[in-house]
Amino acid sequence: MTDKPPIRGSDLKKTPHLPHDEGGPVFSAPWEAKAFAITVDLHKQGLFEWSEWCDTLSEEIKSAQAKGDPDLGDTYYQHWLSALEKLVTVKRVTSMDTLAAAKEDWRAADHHRGFGEAPVLVKGAGGAEHQH
């Protein structure tokens, strides 16, 4: 046996080269929580099987690793978001072009908002063509 004291779930400081959290909140930014929740809700609504989601996410992680991401867990929700975008386009809910155009609209809304105010989306404000 060992004379090392057993560590508690929240005490992972003894594992310096394994990335760790403090056993606390799992989302490091609100967008991560949002992307997570959208995925769970879409699955509950029946847009895809959970196994389809796992396959898509696994593929995304593999391809990120192939592109040089050390994949230490901190980029996990980046992969999650890319997988979600991919799956909704595979399911023909929307297209990458439409997503890109909406992103530019949001960028314009963000740029024009007053200090402390929430951005207001104006379709087409980003300059890209919307495809419907």
Next chain:
Amino acid sequence: MAHDHDHPHNKPLSDTELRVKALESILLEKELIDAEAIDLVVETYETKIGPRNGARVVAKAWTDADYKSRLLENATDAIAELGFSGVQGEDMLVVENTDDVHNIVVCTLCSCYPWPTLGLPPVWYKAAPYRAKVVKDPRGVLDEFGVALPEDTEIRVWDSNAELRYLVLPKRPDGTDDMSEEQLADIVTRDSMIGTGLVSAP
């Protein structure tokens, strides 16, 4: 972008944040998601679902032999008895640690994890070093977590997937005979239910 006025500036949203907003607004417009449901999911996973659920399952199995046999027989149903079910908890298998066998759980492909009993996985569980190393060198990983087991203990590594998720039933520590189920639940750690930790008496 260059403009010369002196009002305070918002921090611009990052490209990633804009992508999430784009996706969200399109799905809302198509009524494929519901704004309140989204908020509820976030709130649930931030405040209600976590390893305390799994700890209650473990403590009950330690104190109720009938429950333990139901749990090992049909984990999904036995866990649902305590009210824990949902996404990533549909098909559960509980693996029991004994004097001879220590179980440890991973998802080598991505991050399959029993959400209803353990909440969302810690960062290290989702990271490549853990996912790759635990299969090749489970003892080395346990060592990094400060867990040393007798040499003759068999270590079994279970690879979770979309169909089946595992929960480790850790060994009840010696010297806890007088503790109530509730007190026992307090000493069960998340890591002990993944297999990267042991439960110790307080």
